[in-house]
Amino acid sequence: MVFGPCGGVREDLSCELDPRPCPFSARTQPVPWLEPAPRSAPDSNLLRLTRSGRPVVLTDLSVPPYDAELVATVTGILAESCDALLVGEHQDAPDFPPTLMARLVHAAGGNAWVTLTCRDRNRVVLEQELVGLREVGVDGVLCVTGDGRAPDVRPDVPQVFDLDGTRLAALAASHGLSVAVPESPAAAPQRLRPGRLLHKQRAGAHLVVLNHLGSAEQVAGFVSSAREIGMTLPVVAAVAVYTDARSAEVLATLPGLELDRERVRHVRDAPDPERAGIDSAVEEARRVLDTGLVAGVNLSGLASGHGFVHAAQVKAEIGRRIRS
Secondary structure (H helix, E strand, O other): OOOOOOOOEOOOOEEOOEEEEOOOOOOOOOOOOOOOOOOOOOOOHHHHHHOOOOOEEEEEEOOOOOOHHHHHHHHHHHHHHOOEEEEOOEOOEOOOOHHHHHHHHHHOOOOEEEEEOOOOOOHHHHHHHHHHHHHOOOOEEEEOOOOOOOOOOOOOOOOOOOOOHHHHHHHHHHOOOOEEEEEOOOOOOHHHHHHHHHHHHHHOOOEEEEOOOOOHHHHHHHHHHHHHOOOOOOEEEEEEOOOOHHHHHHHHOOOOOOOOHHHHHHHHHOOOHHHHHHHHHHHHHHHHHHOOOOOEEEEEOOOOOOOHHHHHHHHHHHHHHHHO
């Protein structure tokens, strides 16, 4: 990495993959972006909506690997309840290539924002994917460094990391794509996080997708800090979606995320956890939107431990209620 720290720094400032200290954790300022800004991107559907005054809803697309039929089914359930589907790329579940995923989502009536990571591709292959995504008309890309694989996930295959997320964002913008970048405000060292967004903006980013924070007040505080130093990008804040013990546990075990533990207990202990989880996500989204500092929300998480179709139905109901 050149433009660290990533979102996987633990509270003791060690790397999530290794007990050694994160080499960026001692910095007092983020690594600056000093190259010229790439040319402007096309005006994608999602970016246009962020300027409309109506809150946008981005929803994680959660599907098993290599299942085109289920991609179509889940996309069909979610398409009318959100403005775009965020197609992930996970370290423990290789899936169809990004360009093919975009085609599958579009064919099922969805608007895809496709995640690209640097873990398994060098910059030549990343550039091939970017050109392919542009040719199939993807609405935008989320450029991330990507989680390193756990020791038991394909240990026989080398990891690449030829680029990091910031340099990938610049490469994507140079190819005329609309570019989103992530940030993990709860991850250490927190003092560097607002400034990192400013330099991602200078690298060519057009949209920010925040990772989970524990409250709307924390979201407002972080976005305000970034605005004070000159970050002007529209921000989409994560809303945790969980309706049972399994879906809550998946979010709680990830580094760099912060959940409202009292809210989690309320959902898990409710007579009807699914209804309580849906109500909780809608309430969290409305509180975040009421800050006036974000352009929309990202419905993020497994949502339900009762299968991908049911989880999509949960997210669809939440999305419809937020947009109503």
